[in-house]
Amino acid sequence: MTDDFFMALALAEAHKALTAGEIPIGAVVVAAGEVIGRGHNQTERLRDVTAHAEMLALTAAANHLGNKYLNGCTLYVTVEPCVMCAGAAHWAQLGAVVFGADEPKTGYRRHGPLLHPRTVVRGGIRAEECAALLRNFFNFKRK
Numbered sequence: 001m002t003d004d005f006f007m008a009l010a011l012a013e014a015h016k017a018l019t020a021g022e023i024p025i026g027a028v029v030v031a032a033g034e035v036i037g038r039g040h041n042q043t044e045r046l047r048d049v050t051a052h053a054e055m056l057a058l059t060a061a062a063n064h065l066g067n068k069y070l071n072g073c074t075l076y077v078t079v080e081p082c083v084m085c086a087g088a089a090h091w092a093q094l095g096a097v098v099f100g101a102d103e104p105k106t107g108y109r110r111h112g113p114l115l116h117p118r119t120v121v122r123g124g125i126r127a128e129e130c131a132a133l134l135r136n137f138f139n140f141k142r143k
Contacts, residue, residue, distance in 0.1 A: 001033055003098050006076040007125045010100070013040040013053060014078045014133055020045060024133045027053040027077040029061035029070065036073070037061030053077060054085035058092055069093050078130040080107035080123065086114040096120040100130030 006028055013026025017040035029037035039056025043049055054077050062068050074096040075081075075089060081099065086108035089097055093116045102123065108114045115121065 003076070003122060003125045006030055006035075006074070007078070007098065007100055007130075009035060009038075010053075010076045010078050011126065011129065011133070013038055013057075014130070017041040017053065018133065018137060024137050025053045025077065025079050027057040027075060029057045029073050029075050031061070031065070031070075031073045036064040050084065052082065052085050054081050055088055058088055062092070071095055074098060076125075078126075079103050079134065080109060082106050083108050083111055083114065089119065090114060090116045094119050096122065098122045098125055100125050101127050101134065102131075 009028045010026040013028065014024040017026060018024035022041040022044055026040045028035050037057040037060035039053045039060060041053050042051040042056065054075060057075065061070055061073060070092040072095050075094050076098045078100045080103040081089065097115060097119055
């Protein structure tokens with residue numbers, strides 16, 4: 001299974017968020033080719049500013065494994081994580097973070113190397129599809 005395959009699953013999570021009126025960001029955590037955590041933005045529904053897709057997926061994965069460390073796991077997320085989510089990924093010691101669209105305004109990369117030093121980062125997976133989902137959401141909200 002490829003990055004493209006797992007990003008498609010993260011996009012499916014993003015569509016769940018969109019359907020619920022949330023900012024359409026989705027995430028999955030994968031270990032040994034198996035999805036062990038899923039999440040989509042639920043900040044409005046839960047009235048919780050920390051209920052980002054990544055945070056929910058990381059929590060589900062940790063619960064699945066019974067361990068807070070996710071060393072051999074990969075987080076797939078439709079948009080570059082924010083500082084909060086990058087911090088959580090750092091503490092979880094993720095093996096890899098794979099994201100779709102860049103986030104130049106609120107993405108973690110503008111703040112320096114926030115992920116664990118051993119975490120591999122790959123970006124741009126299905127980037128246009130991920131970016132279009134966000135762009136269309138915000139264009140609709142502005143009308």
